[in-house]
Amino acid sequence: MYVCVCNAVTETDIKKAVKEGANCLHQLESKLGVGNNCGSCACDASACLNRAMESQMHSANPFSI
Ligand code: FES
Secondary structure, eight states, X not given: OEEETTTTEEHHHHHHHHHTTOOSHHHHHHHHOTTSSSOTTHXXXXXXXXXXHHHHXXXXXXXXX
């Protein structure tokens, strides 16, 4: 599903960017162009970024639930 329609950025693209080290909206913008056009995706992109970072944190910690 597209998070940023203007730049055809999907949730999968954001997850991949997080795996590659992105950890803030500014880095997503630099890497993928998220939010650099109309800006209406910023809130959804931020939520997606947070989910991806949480997911990565849990998968990196073998003791997490
Ligand atoms: S939808 Fe992301 S910049 Fe327009």
